[in-house]
Amino acid sequence: MGITLNLQRAQPADVHVGRSPLAELMSVLHIMAEPDHHPEAQRWTHRLGTAISPSLAHEMSALSPLWARLRCRLLFPLGLPLDQPFEDELRHLERLPLEEFVGLCSQGTLGFREAVPPARSLLTDPESAERYVAQCERRSFRRGELAHDLVASPEALRGRLLCFLDSCAETFFATEWRTVRDRLESSAARVRTDIRRRGLAEVLAGLSSTAVVSRGGSRVRYDKLAVAEIEIGPRPLFLIPSVHVWPHLIVKDEESHPVVLQFASQEDRTADQLTQAELRARMSALASLGRMELCRHLLGEPITTSELAQRLGLADTQVSRTLRQLREAGLIESEREGKYVYHRLATSTLLRLGQDVLATIMR
Structure with a gap:
């Protein structure tokens, strides 16, 4: 599985790097809508939530399908x-042609990579609009309500959305943007420079530890739930840094619009993400009762292979093999002191494992 960017036809003029306060606000709203999925931001979201009025919180919830998934x-x-x-x-949103607004909003309201009726059908065909509302209701009650509002009066929904976004800016986001905008410009400038020096494929691969470059640098694949191949050039690619998007890497591919890749700015990547193979190796290592018992002895004071073998009543070679499996999974640390090698449990890795599992599932 994954999303592949095909760079065979990409030219420097097709790639644009820059900030977007609106996209950054959406990343903030996403965290607010799904706080359980972002445990690293819980203190920040709690503080932010205290600044939001009940009426703004209600509207945030009602419109949340647009940024929740x-x-x-x-x-x-x-x-x-x-x-x-x-x-x-x-x-720009306010001046967007109504049909274009409905087309983009209808896909976001459904919140799933599934075909939706063309915008013209939603605007002119009551049966098509009714089927679309039912389609959204099957996803959730909130999505069904928003879909109903969209087909009943798209201009009224657009007005609600603009008013809500403006209220967010006034209440909390203008302050947040002043805090992050310089960091994002620094990140964007770094990416522009790196593209000139190192090439597009290498830079795109560096935006995620899950990326794989193939076919001589003409393709870059990201580990995502969706499966797609997106051709870059002459269709533009927008690279947008974000402070709040981690651990996600967002790839948007709506026809007739530029491709968007929103990535975590380098200094805001809380930790390197694991590949699925690395995560499976760690979980598999802990699934064995024997390896789990050995881990219990490794917690605390460092210990040698011979001492472990004596405690467990096993041969040194058997213990060495188990230690190698744990070390390859990143679960133990080994250090030589004189003629002995001492092993200890990598407790920081174990503490991160729950968040690593969540981050791997989320991206």
Whole structure:
């Protein structure tokens, strides 16, 4: 599984790197909508939540399908230039042709990679609109309610959304944007420089530890639940850094719009992500009762292979084999002191394992 970027036709002019306050706000709203999925941000989200009025919180919940899972393409830059002020991005949404607004909003409301009726059908065909609402209701009651509002009065929903986004900026996001904008510009500048020096494929691969480069650098694949191949060039690629997007790497591929890749800025990557193979190796290592028993002896004071063998009543060679499996999985640390090698449990790795499992499932 995964999303592959095909770079065979990509030219430097096809790749644009820049900030988007609207996309950053959506990352914040995503964390607010799914706080259990982002334990690393719980203190921050709690503090932010205290600044939000009950009415704004209610509207945040009602509109949350647009950013809770399959983030709506509507809230990423739809064209050049990047680095527009937040107010200009909202004005662009306000002026967007109604059919284009409905097309993008309908996919975001459904929140799943599944075909939705064309926007023209939703606007002119009551039966098509009714089927679409039922399609969203099957996903969740909240999505069904939002779908109903969209087909009943798309302009009214657009007005609600713009008012909500503006209220978010006034209540908390303007302050947050002032905090992160310079860091994001630094990250964007670094990526622009790296593309010139190292090439596009290497830079794209560096945005995720799960990336695999193939066919001589003409393809970059990311570990994602979706399966797709996206051709870059002459269709543009927008690279948008984010402070709040980790552990996700967001790839948006709506036809007739630029491809968007939103990535965690380098200094804001809380930890390197594991590949699925690395995660399986760690969990498999802990699934054995024998290896688990050995881990209990490794917790605390470092210990030699011979001492472990004596405690467990096993041959040195058998213990060495088990230690090698645990070391390859990153679960123990070994250090030589004089003529002995001492082993101890990598407790920091074990403490991270729950978050690593969640991050691997989420991306």
